[in-house]
Amino acid sequence: MSASLELSLPAAAVAAQAPSRSYWLVVWRQLRHDPMALAAGLVLLIIIGAAVFAPWLAPADPFKASMIKRLLPIGSPGFLLGTDELGRDMLSRLMHGGRLSLLMGVVPVLAAFGIGTAIGLFAGYVGGKVNMVIMRVLDVFYAFPSVLLAVAISGALGPGMSNSLLALTLVFVPQVVRVAESVTTQVRQLDYIEAARMSGASAFSIIRVHVLGNVLGPVFVYATGLLSVSMILASGLSFLGLGVKPPEPEWGLMLNTLRSAIYVNPWIAALPGALIFITSIAFNLLADSVRSAMDIRR
């Protein structure tokens, strides 16, 4: 009986069922065939790889200064990308700099992804007055332009890495909450949630089993889009002197300390910013590809 039923299933129904079962697999397959996603992914892989393995790959000590080797041009013997204003090897500093720059760019997004989704799920699922209060409070953060908010918070807390991480997280959380809350509110009204509730499922297990799966997708897409913003803002805070402190290598800070060198060796001075730009473009292109790949649902 069951065998014949399976055979008589129309092909279309099978095709419609397959992607929903292995949705992420289909997204992955889609991404693998997208040349833009592949290129962006490759660039990111190289940059992340160079940063992670910097202690083993970098040709020189990023902190070793030399007064007689200051601002050597790109391609000098022994210094592939020249030296900075204190005679430190640029290539090594850029590789090591990627560690902090990437960390400072990615961690706030991850944190906001977690915290924002949790708050959004809670607000959306509970609904009513609680939801309204939470969303109104978050509206206040929308009254601040994001750069100003980041600068204001990290400026108020005082310069330092952990403070700028905290500031960026606070900037992104309200945005993620908005996305998570709106999806949760939509999903909560669907019949199958009502059915689950009536059959005695606890709120926690309904959220975990039925709601979370719907919310994660849109929030994930939104968060990937935030990565490039976060990179630019994090390095921007260091550029202002609010983030990483010298002599630590970080792209934004390097851009700041090399500013005086633009009259002597402009190419060296522009290098750290070029890396921020390349990373942020790669994040953006990848986010665009992820967005369109995940759009295949239905």
Place this chain on the structure above:
Amino acid sequence: MFAYIIKRLLYAIPIALSVTVVSFVLVYLAPGDPLNAIAPADAPEEVIVALKSAYGLDKPVPVQYGLWLLRAVQGDLGTSIASGRAVTAEVLSAVSNTLLLAGMAALGGVLIGCILGALAGYRHGTWIDRVATVVSVIGVSIPHYWLGLVLTIVFSIWLPWFPAMGAGPGGSSEWLWDVEHLRHLVLPALTLSVIPMGIITRTVRALVADMLEQEFVAALRARGLSAIAIFRHIAKNTAPTVLAVAGLQIGYLMGGSILVETVFAWPGTGFLLNTAIFQRDIPLLQGTILVLCMFFVVLNLLVDILQPLIDPRMGRG
């Protein structure tokens, strides 16, 4: 329509009030005593007490907030701890410089973005479409403080066309509408304009391409309207969304200009914030943040009120 405006105004009041709370409380998150900026470390106890009461720091924080707000609505944001001058005067002169920079950048960016976006929407899939896509990706991905540096290298050092620093000759911070001052404006405004250019290009491109698919456009064509007449219909339909996006962009630019102002030593709010942060000048910090955010709140309000005026469908909704 009138009711809508009143409703929107009423909604802005709690937001504005909360902004004052956040601006005020924000600086109390910071560790350390604000008096460190003025009092010497070995100051005797009575000097500290006198200074505290002079700046009103001896009262509980809610009382301090109330007094601060009361004075703020009367236009008095206190005295800068570092410079001893009135915060209101300092902030207003800086805000006018920032507004000039952000306004010019928005004007240029929105204008070019609209033209490029419309062309790309009309010529879907051609080279101009690809140019528009590249511009919009670069616009949202570029660290603008770095772009400022690169533009300085190219147009100030290699080609000595434009000055790289300040808002006028000799580091003057008073703006005048003359050639010399305008030359100082070119590079920072160009740098800042890339952000709205990218976003507006993307928005207009998508809107126009979508609009051209609509049935009413086909109907207009069938009735034999000229391309220009059809374009007028499309422009009218895209205007409300573009206005909303552009309005928000000016607000974001006022915040985003902080970094660009640092690059070009532009005497605006970015410069002021820097001073306030690194000298721990709390009244100046609160005042600058408050004024900038109020601008943003008012701008949001204006956009919301203007939108139904140019798109009557929204007022009825």
